[in-house]
Amino acid sequence: MPSLYYSDAVCSKPLFEQVKEKIIDQIRKGVWQANAMLPNELALADMYSVSQGTVRRALQALVQEGILVRHQGRGTFVASFRRNVSNVKTRINWFESDDVTLKVGQSKIVSFEKIAPLGKVLQRVGTQQGERVFHIRRETSWAPNGEVVCFDDIYLPERFYPGLTLEKLTSSDYPIIYAFYQEVYGVTVTHMQDVARAVLLNLEQAQKAGVQTPFPGIMIQRTSHNSYGEIVELRFLLNVTENQSMILSR
Amino acid sequence: MPSLYYSDAVCSKPLFEQVKEKIIDQIRKGVWQANAMLPNELALADMYSVSQGTVRRALQALVQEGILVRHQGRGTFVASFRRNVSNVKTRINWFESDDVTLKVGQSKIVSFEKIAPLGKVLQRVGTQQGERVFHIRRETSWAPNGEVVCFDDIYLPERFYPGLTLEKLTSSDYPIIYAFYQEVYGVTVTHMQDVARAVLLNLEQAQKAGVQTPFPGIMIQRTSHNSYGEIVELRFLLNVTENQSMILSR
DNA sequence: GAGTGGTCTAGACCACGGA
DNA sequence: CCGTGGTCTAGACCACTCT
Structure with a gap:
C-alpha cells in the first residue's frame, strides 16, 4: 500500500504530524478527557488510515510534550495534573x-x-x-x-x-x-x-x-x-x- | 533474520541504547572528533549488526541530547560549540x-x-x-x-x-x-x-x-x-x- | 490468556545537498 | 547525478498488566 505522505501533494506536513494534531483536537474537543484511555495503536492506525508505526511516532511525540502518558501493558492515557505533575512542557x-x-x-x-x-x-x-x-x-x-x-x-x-x-x-x-x-x-x-x-x-x-x-x-x-x-x-x-x-x- | 535483542539474554538493554553508547564511546575516544562526519546509516547498521531503523533511533536520540547534528542530504556530524551552541543539554x-x-x-x-x-x-x-x-x-x-x-x-x-x-x-x-x-x-x-x-x-x-x-x-x-x-x-x-x-x- | 505498549527488521519512496 | 537523511509501511516477537 503506497503511503499517503507522497500522494497527498496538498498537505506538506508529515503524516505523523497530522495524526498528532488530530489527536490534540480530540482532546481539545473533550472527546478524550483527562485520564481517559485512548484506543490502542492499531485502532488509531485504522481510524487515521496510517500504519501502526506512524501512530506510534505521533503518540511518542505527544508523550514527550507531556500531553499523553503511556504504560506498557495498560494503555495510552490523557495526562492530568493530579496524576502527572509534569503535564506542562x-x-x-x-x-x-x-x-x-x-x-x-x-x-x-x-x-x-x-x-x-x-x-x-x-x-x-x-x-x-x-x-x-x-x-x-x-x-x-x-x-x-x-x-x-x-x-x-x-x-x-x-x-x-x-x-x-x-x-x-x-x-x-x-x-x-x-x-x-x-x-x-x-x-x-x-x-x-x-x-x-x-x-x-x-x-x-x-x-x-x-x-x-x-x-x-x-x-x-x-x-x-x-x-x-x-x-x-x-x-x-x-x-x-x-x-x-x-x-x-x- | 531474528533480532539480537531477544536472543541476547545477558544484555538487558535495548539494542538502540547499546548502539548509542558505542557511538558515544567513539566520540570520547576521539575517533570521531568535533565537526567530524559519521558513516551513513547503512554503514553504521552494518558496523553494529543492527537494522537501519535501530541506528536511526540511536542517532536521533543523540541529536536530541545535543551530541550529534544531522542535515538531510549532507550527513551526520559530531556537534561542536562553535557551530552549534545548543551542544549542551x-x-x-x-x-x-x-x-x-x-x-x-x-x-x-x-x-x-x-x-x-x-x-x-x-x-x-x-x-x-x-x-x-x-x-x-x-x-x-x-x-x-x-x-x-x-x-x-x-x-x-x-x-x-x-x-x-x-x-x-x-x-x-x-x-x-x-x-x-x-x-x-x-x-x-x-x-x-x-x-x-x-x-x-x-x-x-x-x-x-x-x-x-x-x-x-x-x-x-x-x-x-x-x-x-x-x-x-x-x-x-x-x-x-x-x-x-x-x-x-x- | 488476552490485550497493551516496546523493540526490531526489511524494504520502499521522497526531499535535500553537493559535485 | 549520487549519496545523504526523512518518512512510511507491514509484519514480527517480546515484556508488561490485568482478569
Missing part, C-alpha cells in the same frame, strides 16, 4: 529546600478578591470589555507557621473561572492549583512562560520571611496558556532564597 | 536584554590568576593533591564601557587546562568560552548544573552596574561536567536584572 516549580528532609512546602491562601484589572501588567491577561479578574494571594512556607519563602499573587480572568469563590478553592485538597483549574473548570494549562528578576523585599515581606531589610528575592512573572494560546493565569511568585534555592538544571 | 545563557535592539553582550576579562583552591565552595571542583585552579573574572555589559550586567567568576582545575595563560584566552575570538575549552583543550562540556539565589550587590558591583545600593541580583552557581562526569568548570554568575531579565521558559 515547562517546569512548575523552580525551587527546592536546602534541607533535604523538608519536602513539600505548605501553601496558605491569605486573600481572595474579585477586582477590575489595573496596571500595565494586568493588561497582559487580555480581559474583555468590563471583565474582572480574581486575585488570589498565597504564602508558602516549609513548616506550618514558619517563615514565608514564597509570596504568590495569582490573577485569573473571570471568563475562564465563572463563579469562583474562596470556598471552592479551599473546599478540596489539590496537589497543585493547576489540578484545581483542570478538574473544576476544565482549564488545562499546556504552556507557561516564566520570566525572573531580582527584587528587594518590602518591610512586610521581610518580616514574614524572618529576615532583615534590605533583603533580596527572585520575582518570577508567569503567564500560563491553554492549548488555544489564551492566557488563563497571570502570576507573580516572589521567592526568598533563604532556606531554598532555585534549581535551573541538574 | 542545559541552557548556557538564561538572560536576555529587555531592549530587543541589543543582541549580544560584550564580555571582558578583568582578572586572571592561578591560585590554590580555597573555601568550601571551591572544594567542589575535586582538585587533586596540591593542584591549583585558574581563576578568571569577567564582566559583561550590553554596550562597550556600559553598565555591567553580569559579574562572572570562573574556576578551572589545572589538570584539564595545562599551561593556560591570559594570552591564550584573549588571542583568539571564541563565540562562547565553551568553544575555547573544546578547541584548545579538547574539553567538551556535556552537562551543567545551575543553581540560583538572590543576593545583594556590594558597593563595587553596584558602582560598576550603575545602580544605588542596596540593589538585588541573581547569583547562579554553575558546575560543568564532561562526558565522564568530571567537573571541568565551576562558575559564579552574578546577574543584575536592571536592563535584562531571566528567561526561564517561553
Whole structure:
C-alpha cells in the first residue's frame, strides 16, 4: 500500500504530524478527557488510515510534550495534573529546600478578591470589555507557621473561572492549583512562560520571611496558556532564597 | 533474520541504547572528533549488526541530547560549540536584554590568576593533591564601557587546562568560552548544573552596574561536567536584572 | 490468556545537498 | 547525478498488566 505522505501533494506536513494534531483536537474537543484511555495503536492506525508505526511516532511525540502518558501493558492515557505533575512542557516549580528532609512546602491562601484589572501588567491577561479578574494571594512556607519563602499573587480572568469563590478553592485538597483549574473548570494549562528578576523585599515581606531589610528575592512573572494560546493565569511568585534555592538544571 | 535483542539474554538493554553508547564511546575516544562526519546509516547498521531503523533511533536520540547534528542530504556530524551552541543539554545563557535592539553582550576579562583552591565552595571542583585552579573574572555589559550586567567568576582545575595563560584566552575570538575549552583543550562540556539565589550587590558591583545600593541580583552557581562526569568548570554568575531579565521558559 | 505498549527488521519512496 | 537523511509501511516477537 503506497503511503499517503507522497500522494497527498496538498498537505506538506508529515503524516505523523497530522495524526498528532488530530489527536490534540480530540482532546481539545473533550472527546478524550483527562485520564481517559485512548484506543490502542492499531485502532488509531485504522481510524487515521496510517500504519501502526506512524501512530506510534505521533503518540511518542505527544508523550514527550507531556500531553499523553503511556504504560506498557495498560494503555495510552490523557495526562492530568493530579496524576502527572509534569503535564506542562515547562517546569512548575523552580525551587527546592536546602534541607533535604523538608519536602513539600505548605501553601496558605491569605486573600481572595474579585477586582477590575489595573496596571500595565494586568493588561497582559487580555480581559474583555468590563471583565474582572480574581486575585488570589498565597504564602508558602516549609513548616506550618514558619517563615514565608514564597509570596504568590495569582490573577485569573473571570471568563475562564465563572463563579469562583474562596470556598471552592479551599473546599478540596489539590496537589497543585493547576489540578484545581483542570478538574473544576476544565482549564488545562499546556504552556507557561516564566520570566525572573531580582527584587528587594518590602518591610512586610521581610518580616514574614524572618529576615532583615534590605533583603533580596527572585520575582518570577508567569503567564500560563491553554492549548488555544489564551492566557488563563497571570502570576507573580516572589521567592526568598533563604532556606531554598532555585534549581535551573541538574 | 531474528533480532539480537531477544536472543541476547545477558544484555538487558535495548539494542538502540547499546548502539548509542558505542557511538558515544567513539566520540570520547576521539575517533570521531568535533565537526567530524559519521558513516551513513547503512554503514553504521552494518558496523553494529543492527537494522537501519535501530541506528536511526540511536542517532536521533543523540541529536536530541545535543551530541550529534544531522542535515538531510549532507550527513551526520559530531556537534561542536562553535557551530552549534545548543551542544549542551542545559541552557548556557538564561538572560536576555529587555531592549530587543541589543543582541549580544560584550564580555571582558578583568582578572586572571592561578591560585590554590580555597573555601568550601571551591572544594567542589575535586582538585587533586596540591593542584591549583585558574581563576578568571569577567564582566559583561550590553554596550562597550556600559553598565555591567553580569559579574562572572570562573574556576578551572589545572589538570584539564595545562599551561593556560591570559594570552591564550584573549588571542583568539571564541563565540562562547565553551568553544575555547573544546578547541584548545579538547574539553567538551556535556552537562551543567545551575543553581540560583538572590543576593545583594556590594558597593563595587553596584558602582560598576550603575545602580544605588542596596540593589538585588541573581547569583547562579554553575558546575560543568564532561562526558565522564568530571567537573571541568565551576562558575559564579552574578546577574543584575536592571536592563535584562531571566528567561526561564517561553 | 488476552490485550497493551516496546523493540526490531526489511524494504520502499521522497526531499535535500553537493559535485 | 549520487549519496545523504526523512518518512512510511507491514509484519514480527517480546515484556508488561490485568482478569
